[in-house]
Amino acid sequence: MLEFPSINPVLLSFGSLQIRWYGLMYVIGFSCAYLLVVHQAKKFAWKQMLTHVDNLNLALIIGVIIGGRLGYVLLYNPMHYLMHPMEIPAIWSGGMSFHGGCLGALLTGALYCRKQGLDYWRAADLFIATAPIGLFFGRLGNFINGELYGRISTAPWAMVFPDGGPLPRHPSQLYEAALEGLLLFLLLWGMKANPWHQPKKRLWPHGSMLSLFLIGYGCCRFLVEFFREPDAQLGFIIGLFSMGQVLCLLMVVAGTALWYARITAQTEKATVHPPPSAT
Template sequence: MLQYPVIDPEIFSIGPLHFRWYGMMYVIGFTAAYILVQYQARKFKWHEFIEQIDNLNVQLIIGVIFGGRLGYIILYNLQYYMDHPLHIFAVWEGGMSFHGGCLGALIAGLLFCRRHGIAFLKAADIYVATAPIGLFFGRLGNFINGELYGRVTDVPWGMVFPDAGPLPRHPSQIYEALLEGLLLFILLWSIKSKPWKSSPSPPWIHGSILCCFLIGYGTFRFSVENLREPDPQLGLVFQAFTMGQILSLFMIIIGLGLWIARCYPHSRQQRLS
């Protein structure tokens, strides 16, 4: 059994302002993604997109935070927030849904791209190639908070978390950081410039990286959820699946559907030609 490294969730405070590691992880993730998005846009010489990146980033951040918080409230803990409505705004305490944040970012990005005449799927490919960085740091924030821990285990690296009883548990936050964060980033970054030559598709169809992200994240998250403690207020849905697994399954289905749909116009055009 490994010793859980107890870290004060609060970095420092200035009067009524409290700076916490959880929020800092979001800042680091957003900053790293911003740098890599800029790098890709300049590499591809997409100048009209570069001019809009700062404005788009602001809208995406709002979409992530609003969607993540709203998703958590509705899908994971609705009754609690109905009884304690003021806690809805206490985002520094944790309580963000990745699936809600992902949906919020996609909607915000789609609206922005339509308004400014930017190719949405092309922009989405650039952004999702960097998204796992934010996931990596976000899961580290969960680990520091001692939240979203795993199920009871006897593996040598099991840990006793402060608010999870006396038995060792899987450090599922670390599993997710490594799979949904580090490994997924390596996979997406290595194929971000890959020419997709599968006939009858053209050499490149925008949306390919977005599809890979949806399928990859959904697969990794669905797998790790088998080792993660179900949310106590929800338990297992249908006595078999966690809420995270159900939402991840939808991600996989949407990713596969988009992969097929993105090829359809090109294959149809070739059949008619």
């Protein structure tokens, strides 16, 4: 058994003002993702995106926060917030849903791109390839807070979490950081560099990175949920499956359907407007 590192969740304190590790992890994650998006826009010479990247990035952050909070309220603890509606905006007290945040970002991104005349699928691929970076740092923040810990375990790397009772548990936050964060980023970034995804040899249509992210995240999170303690107010909702696993299965289905739809759309477009023959 490993000892849980006792890290003060408050990094700095100035009177009543506190800077917490969890918030700092979000800032680092968003900042890294932003820099990588700018790098891609410059690399692929998408000048239109470079003029909108700041505003679109802000819109996505707002979508993540609102969607994440509403997702948690509606999916994970609806009865509590029905009885205490004034607590809904209190995101500082905890309670965010990744699936809600993902949906919120997709919707705000679609609205912004439609209003500004941007190619939504191309923009989605640009941003989604960097999303695992934010997930990586976010899960590290969960670990520092000692929250979202795993199930009771006898594994030699299991830990006793401050609020998890006296028995050692899986450090499932670190599993998620490794799979949903690091591994998924390496896979998506590598696929982004694949010649099939480049403009001159494009076999994968715009939107393919988004579909692969949905499938990849859904699979990684579904696996980790077997080691993560289910939410106390929900437990297992379908057999041995948690709410997170049910939502991840829906993500995999949605990602697969999107992949098929985007491939079909590209094939139909190529049939109607074939590329000019070489002379």
